[in-house]
Amino acid sequence: MSQQVITPELSEWISEQTRAGHTSEAVLAAMLSSGWDERVARDALSRTLGQTAALTPPPGATSMPEPDLSRFTPVVNAGDRDVKVLMVLRQPRVVLFGGLLSDEECDEMIAMAGKRLARSETVATGTDGSEVNAARTSDGMFFERSENDLIRRVEARISTLVRWPLDYGEGLQVLRYRPGAEYQPHYDYFEPSHVGTPNILKRGGQRVGTLVLYLNTPTEGGSTIFPDIGLDIAPVKGNALFFSYDRPHPSTQTLHGGSPVVQGEKWVATKWLRQGVFV
Numbered sequence: 046m047s048q049q050v051i052t053p054e055l056s057e058w059i060s061e062q063t064r065a066g067h068t069s070e071a072v073l074a075a076m077l078s079s080g081w082d083e084r085v086a087r088d089a090l091s092r093t094l095g096q097t098a099a100l101t102p103p104p105g106a107t108s109m110p111e112p113d114l115s116r117f118t119p120v121v122n123a124g125d126r127d128v129k130v131l132m133v134l135r136q137p138r139v140v141l142f143g144g145l146l147s148d149e150e151c152d153e154m155i156a157m158a159g160k161r162l163a164r165s166e167t168v169a170t171g172t173d174g175s176e177v178n179a180a181r182t183s184d185g186m187f188f189e190r191s192e193n194d195l196i197r198r199v200e201a202r203i204s205t206l207v208r209w210p211l212d213y214g215e216g217l218q219v220l221r222y223r224p225g226a227e228y229q230p231h232y233d234y235f236e237p238s239h240v241g242t243p244n245i246l247k248r249g250g251q252r253v254g255t256l257v258l259y260l261n262t263p264t265e266g267g268s269t270i271f272p273d274i275g276l277d278i279a280p281v282k283g284n285a286l287f288f289s290y291d292r293p294h295p296s297t298q299t300l301h302g303g304s305p306v307v308q309g310e311k312w313v314a315t316k317w318l319r320q321g322v323f324v
């Protein structure tokens with residue numbers, strides 16, 4: 046079957062129908078009855094109409110974490126802090142926030158995490174650990190959810206920002222990449238066909254969103270890349286990258302990775318968001 050493409054003519058037709066007073070739901074129904082694939086049709090509507098498309102979710106779809114960007118303000122309030130909106134992509138949903146964390150909060154998180162990384166390192170390697178080749182060559186640790194004042198404060202801020210219950214989030218994972226270390230492109234959702242996935246899903250369902258907090262600014266390299274869409278995000282201390290995916294499928298175009306660090310270290314804290322309460 047040939048691939049269905051969103052042409053300028055299709056976008057113009059959608060705009061015309063909307064100007065003529067037809068609701069987005071009615072335009073979607075018309076597209077489906079003339080043979081459009083539902084996903085392509087929904088994509089075309091949201092690309093053409095943006096947030097005004099306001100479609101009800103497809104059957105079986107869950108609600109999603111989503112910051113309130115409806116007012117196009119340069120900052121959004123995240124409870125105890127105003128966060129800058131630096132970049133917004135509709136499809137796939139990717140938002141880059143500025144100043145989600147203060148410099149002091151980043152430093153404090155690195156200091157707390159660093160002590161625990163050191164332990165796992167002694168087991169991991171006898172060399173200086175600066176050159177390894179696996180898909181993920183960083184060192185990591187998890188904070189318990191609400192583990193201490195700083196973690197609680199940051200988690201509450203994230204929950205307010207992306208409008209997702211705090212207890213739907215996994216504990217923050219901190220990763221440290223040294224020069225040469227990378228995280229090869231991957232999806233954050235759990236692959237439905239893997240044997241272990243049903244068990245993992247018992248603890249809160251699928252992952253539906255990711256927030257990567259940059260805890261420092263590497264001197265060179267280490268950008269977060271989205272190969273499917275040619276997007277590169279520079280890691281900058283205090284900034285945070287949000288993306289969401291409404292199904293565990295490559296069509297979400299959320300393939301992403303951490304490109305190799307060239308100079309300096311890169312530290313990130315990742316918050317993965319589940320469909321339900323993470324236990």
Ligand SMILES: O=C(O)CCC(=O)C(=O)O
Pocket residue numbers: 220228233255257267268269270301302303304313315
């Ligand atoms: O380090 C990065 O830029 C990406 C991290 C990431 O993909 C993850 O933690 O799932």
Ligand SMILES: [Fe+2]
Pocket residue numbers: 231232233255301
């Ligand atoms: Fe990831």
